[in-house]
Amino acid sequence: MARRKKIYEGKAKILYEGPEPGTIVQYFKDDATAFNAQKKDVIEGKGVLNNRLSEFFMLGLSQIGVPTHFIRRLNMREQLVRSCEIIPLEVIVRNFAAGSLSKRLGIEEGTQLPRPIVEYCYKDDALGDPLVTEEHIAAFGWASQQDMDDVLSLALRVNDFLSGVMLAVGIKLIDFKIEIGRVYDGDFQRLVVADEISPDSCRLWDIETGRHLDKDVFRRDLGSLTDAYSEVARRLGVLPQTAPTKPTLIN
Numbered sequence: 001m002a003r004r005k006k007i008y009e010g011k012a013k014i015l016y017e018g019p020e021p022g023t024i025v026q027y028f029k030d031d032a033t034a035f036n037a038q039k040k041d042v043i044e045g046k047g048v049l050n051n052r053l054s055e056f057f058m059l060g061l062s063q064i065g066v067p068t069h070f071i072r073r074l075n076m077r078e079q080l081v082r083s084c085e086i087i088p089l090e091v092i093v094r095n096f097a098a099g100s101l102s103k104r105l106g107i108e109e110g111t112q113l114p115r116p117i118v119e120y121c122y123k124d125d126a127l128g129d130p131l132v133t134e135e136h137i138a139a140f141g142w143a144s145q146q147d148m149d150d151v152l153s154l155a156l157r158v159n160d161f162l163s164g165v166m167l168a169v170g171i172k173l174i175d176f177k178i179e180i181g182r183v184y185d186g187d188f189q190r191l192v193v194a195d196e197i198s199p200d201s202c203r204l205w206d207i208e209t210g211r212h213l214d215k216d217v218f219r220r221d222l223g224s225l226t227d228a229y230s231e232v233a234r235r236l237g238v239l240p241q242t243a244p245t246k247p248t249l250i251n
Protein backbone atom coordinates (compact mmCIF):
# COMPACT_ATOMS: atom_id res chain seq x y z
CA MET A 1 0.00 0.00 0.00
CA ALA A 2 1.36 3.42 -0.94
CA ARG A 3 2.33 5.52 2.04
CA ARG A 4 0.58 8.85 2.04
CA LYS A 5 2.63 11.96 1.94
CA LYS A 6 3.14 13.91 5.13
CA ILE A 7 3.00 17.65 4.39
CA TYR A 8 3.67 19.06 7.84
CA GLU A 9 3.89 17.98 11.44
CA GLY A 10 2.98 20.64 13.97
CA LYS A 11 2.64 20.56 17.74
CA ALA A 12 -0.94 19.26 17.80
CA LYS A 13 -1.66 17.94 14.32
CA ILE A 14 -0.13 16.24 11.30
CA LEU A 15 -1.17 17.25 7.79
CA TYR A 16 -1.19 14.63 5.02
CA GLU A 17 -1.89 15.06 1.33
CA GLY A 18 -5.61 14.40 0.78
CA PRO A 19 -7.22 12.01 -1.72
CA GLU A 20 -8.20 14.76 -4.16
CA PRO A 21 -6.20 17.79 -5.25
CA GLY A 22 -6.80 20.76 -2.98
CA THR A 23 -7.59 18.57 0.03
CA ILE A 24 -5.62 17.78 3.16
CA VAL A 25 -6.08 15.21 5.91
CA GLN A 26 -5.68 16.66 9.39
CA TYR A 27 -4.59 14.07 11.97
CA PHE A 28 -5.19 15.17 15.59
CA LYS A 29 -2.35 14.06 17.90
CA ASP A 30 -2.54 13.50 21.66
CA ASP A 31 0.40 15.87 22.20
CA ALA A 32 -0.21 18.88 24.40
CA THR A 33 2.16 21.84 24.46
CA ALA A 34 2.07 25.19 26.21
CA PHE A 35 4.25 28.26 26.65
CA ASN A 36 5.61 27.97 23.11
CA ALA A 37 6.29 24.24 23.59
CA GLN A 38 8.38 24.65 26.77
CA LYS A 39 5.81 22.47 28.55
CA LYS A 40 4.94 19.20 26.80
CA ASP A 41 2.99 16.04 27.50
CA VAL A 42 0.99 13.33 25.80
CA ILE A 43 -2.64 13.32 26.94
CA GLU A 44 -4.36 10.12 25.85
CA GLY A 45 -7.65 10.85 24.11
CA LYS A 46 -7.11 14.56 23.49
CA GLY A 47 -6.74 14.16 19.72
CA VAL A 48 -9.97 12.18 19.44
CA LEU A 49 -11.87 14.79 21.45
CA ASN A 50 -10.47 17.74 19.50
CA ASN A 51 -11.21 16.06 16.17
CA ARG A 52 -14.85 15.59 17.20
CA LEU A 53 -15.22 19.02 18.76
CA SER A 54 -13.63 20.84 15.83
CA GLU A 55 -15.97 18.96 13.47
CA PHE A 56 -18.93 20.02 15.63
CA PHE A 57 -17.98 23.72 15.62
CA MET A 58 -17.00 23.85 11.94
CA LEU A 59 -20.29 22.17 10.90
CA GLY A 60 -22.27 24.57 13.09
CA LEU A 61 -20.50 27.51 11.48
CA SER A 62 -21.25 26.33 7.93
CA GLN A 63 -24.89 25.90 8.91
CA ILE A 64 -25.07 29.61 9.69
CA GLY A 65 -23.21 30.53 6.51
CA VAL A 66 -19.70 31.01 7.88
CA PRO A 67 -17.30 29.38 5.40
CA THR A 68 -14.80 26.88 6.83
CA HIS A 69 -12.16 24.51 5.49
CA PHE A 70 -14.00 21.45 6.89
CA ILE A 71 -15.16 18.82 4.38
CA ARG A 72 -15.84 15.70 6.48
CA ARG A 73 -14.55 13.64 9.35
CA LEU A 74 -12.78 10.51 8.19
CA ASN A 75 -12.32 8.61 11.45
CA MET A 76 -11.65 9.09 15.16
CA ARG A 77 -8.53 11.16 14.65
CA GLU A 78 -8.72 12.51 11.12
CA GLN A 79 -10.73 14.94 9.11
CA LEU A 80 -10.63 15.96 5.46
CA VAL A 81 -10.31 19.70 4.91
CA ARG A 82 -9.75 22.06 2.00
CA SER A 83 -6.17 22.98 1.60
CA CYS A 84 -5.65 26.71 2.10
CA GLU A 85 -2.99 29.32 2.18
CA ILE A 86 -2.96 30.22 5.87
CA ILE A 87 -2.79 33.95 6.63
CA PRO A 88 0.17 34.03 9.06
CA LEU A 89 -1.89 35.46 11.92
CA GLU A 90 -3.47 34.11 15.05
CA VAL A 91 -6.79 35.92 15.26
CA ILE A 92 -7.80 36.22 18.90
CA VAL A 93 -11.22 37.34 20.11
CA ARG A 94 -11.66 38.20 23.78
CA ASN A 95 -14.90 38.69 25.70
CA PHE A 96 -13.44 38.57 29.21
CA ALA A 97 -9.90 39.39 30.31
CA ALA A 98 -7.54 36.42 30.76
CA GLY A 99 -4.05 35.21 29.99
CA SER A 100 -1.72 37.61 28.19
CA LEU A 101 -4.26 40.46 28.06
CA SER A 102 -4.63 40.36 31.85
CA LYS A 103 -0.84 40.39 32.24
CA ARG A 104 -0.23 43.11 29.67
CA LEU A 105 -2.91 45.51 30.90
CA GLY A 106 -3.19 44.50 34.55
CA ILE A 107 -6.85 43.53 34.30
CA GLU A 108 -8.07 40.80 36.63
CA GLU A 109 -8.88 37.51 34.89
CA GLY A 110 -12.60 37.10 34.34
CA THR A 111 -13.35 40.83 34.06
CA GLN A 112 -15.94 41.39 31.34
CA LEU A 113 -14.56 43.56 28.53
CA PRO A 114 -16.66 46.54 27.36
CA ARG A 115 -16.96 44.85 23.97
CA PRO A 116 -15.30 41.95 22.17
CA ILE A 117 -11.65 42.81 21.50
CA VAL A 118 -9.91 41.35 18.44
CA GLU A 119 -6.13 40.97 18.51
CA TYR A 120 -3.64 39.69 15.96
CA CYS A 121 -0.44 37.77 16.63
CA TYR A 122 2.12 37.05 13.93
CA LYS A 123 2.47 33.27 13.57
CA ASP A 124 6.14 32.67 14.21
CA ASP A 125 7.13 30.17 16.89
CA ALA A 126 10.74 31.38 16.96
CA LEU A 127 9.48 34.84 17.93
CA GLY A 128 6.82 33.48 20.30
CA ASP A 129 3.87 34.63 18.11
CA PRO A 130 4.20 38.36 18.92
CA LEU A 131 1.21 40.72 19.09
CA VAL A 132 1.05 42.92 15.97
CA THR A 133 -1.17 45.73 14.76
CA GLU A 134 -2.95 46.20 11.43
CA GLU A 135 -0.14 48.62 10.56
CA HIS A 136 2.37 45.75 10.66
CA ILE A 137 0.02 43.45 8.77
CA ALA A 138 -0.45 46.01 5.96
CA ALA A 139 3.17 47.20 5.87
CA PHE A 140 4.62 43.68 5.68
CA GLY A 141 1.92 42.51 3.26
CA TRP A 142 0.68 39.59 5.39
CA ALA A 143 -2.89 40.44 4.37
CA SER A 144 -4.62 43.15 2.35
CA GLN A 145 -7.05 45.69 3.79
CA GLN A 146 -9.91 43.77 2.11
CA ASP A 147 -8.65 40.55 3.70
CA MET A 148 -8.52 42.23 7.11
CA ASP A 149 -12.09 43.53 6.79
CA ASP A 150 -13.18 39.97 6.03
CA VAL A 151 -11.00 38.49 8.81
CA LEU A 152 -12.59 40.85 11.36
CA SER A 153 -16.09 40.05 10.22
CA LEU A 154 -15.40 36.29 10.28
CA ALA A 155 -13.85 36.54 13.75
CA LEU A 156 -16.88 38.37 15.15
CA ARG A 157 -19.33 35.94 13.54
CA VAL A 158 -17.41 33.00 15.00
CA ASN A 159 -17.52 34.77 18.37
CA ASP A 160 -21.31 35.25 18.22
CA PHE A 161 -21.83 31.63 17.25
CA LEU A 162 -19.43 30.11 19.78
CA SER A 163 -20.57 32.35 22.66
CA GLY A 164 -24.19 31.33 22.03
CA VAL A 165 -23.47 27.62 21.71
CA MET A 166 -21.43 27.69 24.92
CA LEU A 167 -23.88 29.82 26.89
CA ALA A 168 -26.62 27.30 26.07
CA VAL A 169 -24.63 24.60 27.89
CA GLY A 170 -23.59 26.72 30.88
CA ILE A 171 -20.14 27.69 29.62
CA LYS A 172 -18.68 31.19 29.36
CA LEU A 173 -16.55 31.81 26.25
CA ILE A 174 -13.72 33.89 27.69
CA ASP A 175 -11.63 34.07 24.50
CA PHE A 176 -10.51 32.00 21.52
CA LYS A 177 -8.03 31.92 18.66
CA ILE A 178 -8.70 31.05 15.04
CA GLU A 179 -6.65 30.85 11.86
CA ILE A 180 -7.98 32.05 8.53
CA GLY A 181 -7.06 30.55 5.16
CA ARG A 182 -7.38 31.65 1.56
CA VAL A 183 -8.96 29.28 -0.93
CA TYR A 184 -9.10 29.90 -4.64
CA ASP A 185 -12.17 29.19 -6.78
CA GLY A 186 -10.87 29.90 -10.26
CA ASP A 187 -9.69 33.49 -10.28
CA PHE A 188 -11.51 34.30 -7.06
CA GLN A 189 -10.08 34.13 -3.59
CA ARG A 190 -12.21 33.74 -0.51
CA LEU A 191 -11.41 33.41 3.15
CA VAL A 192 -12.42 30.48 5.31
CA VAL A 193 -12.04 29.54 8.95
CA ALA A 194 -9.23 26.95 8.97
CA ASP A 195 -7.06 25.00 11.43
CA GLU A 196 -9.20 23.89 14.41
CA ILE A 197 -11.69 25.14 16.96
CA SER A 198 -11.38 23.13 20.17
CA PRO A 199 -10.72 23.57 23.89
CA ASP A 200 -7.03 23.80 22.90
CA SER A 201 -7.75 27.14 21.25
CA CYS A 202 -10.52 28.56 23.48
CA ARG A 203 -10.85 29.59 27.11
CA LEU A 204 -14.03 28.07 28.50
CA TRP A 205 -15.23 28.57 32.07
CA ASP A 206 -18.17 26.86 33.71
CA ILE A 207 -20.71 29.62 34.41
CA GLU A 208 -21.68 28.31 37.86
CA THR A 209 -18.34 27.29 39.31
CA GLY A 210 -15.74 29.06 37.16
CA ARG A 211 -14.08 25.67 36.54
CA HIS A 212 -11.65 25.80 33.60
CA LEU A 213 -12.72 23.48 30.77
CA ASP A 214 -9.87 24.27 28.36
CA LYS A 215 -6.10 24.05 27.85
CA ASP A 216 -5.44 26.16 30.96
CA VAL A 217 -6.08 22.88 32.86
CA PHE A 218 -2.81 21.69 31.28
CA ARG A 219 -0.97 25.04 31.36
CA ARG A 220 -1.75 25.55 35.06
CA ASP A 221 -1.85 21.91 36.25
CA LEU A 222 -5.50 22.06 37.27
CA GLY A 223 -6.31 18.35 36.92
CA SER A 224 -7.28 16.05 34.09
CA LEU A 225 -7.37 17.66 30.66
CA THR A 226 -9.43 14.86 29.09
CA ASP A 227 -12.00 15.14 31.91
CA ALA A 228 -12.38 18.83 31.12
CA TYR A 229 -12.62 18.32 27.31
CA SER A 230 -14.99 15.35 27.76
CA GLU A 231 -17.22 17.56 29.92
CA VAL A 232 -17.44 20.13 27.10
CA ALA A 233 -18.12 17.37 24.54
CA ARG A 234 -20.83 15.78 26.71
CA ARG A 235 -22.61 19.09 27.31
CA LEU A 236 -22.62 19.78 23.57
CA GLY A 237 -23.98 16.29 22.83
CA VAL A 238 -20.80 15.25 21.03
CA LEU A 239 -20.20 12.52 23.65
CA PRO A 240 -22.89 10.37 25.29
CA GLN A 241 -24.28 11.86 28.52
CA THR A 242 -23.13 8.93 30.64
CA ALA A 243 -19.45 9.36 31.26
CA PRO A 244 -17.21 6.55 30.02
CA THR A 245 -13.75 6.65 31.58
CA LYS A 246 -12.14 6.73 28.13
CA PRO A 247 -13.68 8.70 25.28
CA THR A 248 -15.75 5.99 23.55
CA LEU A 249 -17.28 8.28 21.00
CA ILE A 250 -20.64 8.08 19.28
CA ASN A 251 -20.76 8.34 15.50
Ligand SMILES: Nc1ncnc2c1ncn2[C@@H]1O[C@H](COP(=O)(O)OP(=O)(O)OP(=O)(O)O)[C@@H](O)[C@H]1O
Pocket residue numbers: 008009010011012013014015024069081082083084085086123124125179181194195196
Ligand atom coordinates in the same frame (compact mmCIF):
# COMPACT_ATOMS: atom_id res chain seq x y z
N1 LIG B 1 -6.84 23.97 5.75
C1 LIG B 1 -5.55 24.13 5.96
N2 LIG B 1 -4.70 24.21 4.91
C2 LIG B 1 -3.36 24.36 5.13
N3 LIG B 1 -2.79 24.44 6.35
C3 LIG B 1 -3.60 24.36 7.42
C4 LIG B 1 -5.01 24.21 7.28
N4 LIG B 1 -5.55 24.18 8.51
C5 LIG B 1 -4.52 24.33 9.38
N5 LIG B 1 -3.34 24.44 8.74
C6 LIG B 1 -2.00 24.56 9.34
O1 LIG B 1 -1.65 23.27 9.77
C7 LIG B 1 -0.86 23.29 10.93
C8 LIG B 1 -1.57 22.49 11.99
O2 LIG B 1 -0.69 21.92 12.85
P1 LIG B 1 -0.53 22.36 14.38
O3 LIG B 1 -1.72 23.06 14.88
O4 LIG B 1 -0.04 21.16 15.08
O5 LIG B 1 0.63 23.42 14.15
P2 LIG B 1 1.41 24.21 15.26
O6 LIG B 1 2.47 23.39 15.87
O7 LIG B 1 0.40 24.85 16.14
O8 LIG B 1 2.18 25.23 14.35
P3 LIG B 1 1.76 26.61 13.80
O9 LIG B 1 2.58 27.54 14.61
O10 LIG B 1 2.11 26.57 12.35
O11 LIG B 1 0.27 26.73 14.04
C9 LIG B 1 -0.73 24.76 11.30
O12 LIG B 1 0.48 25.27 10.79
C10 LIG B 1 -1.91 25.41 10.57
O13 LIG B 1 -1.66 26.75 10.25
Ligand SMILES: [Mg+2]
Pocket residue numbers: 010011012
Ligand atom coordinates in the same frame (compact mmCIF):
# COMPACT_ATOMS: atom_id res chain seq x y z
MG1 LIG C 1 -1.63 25.07 15.83
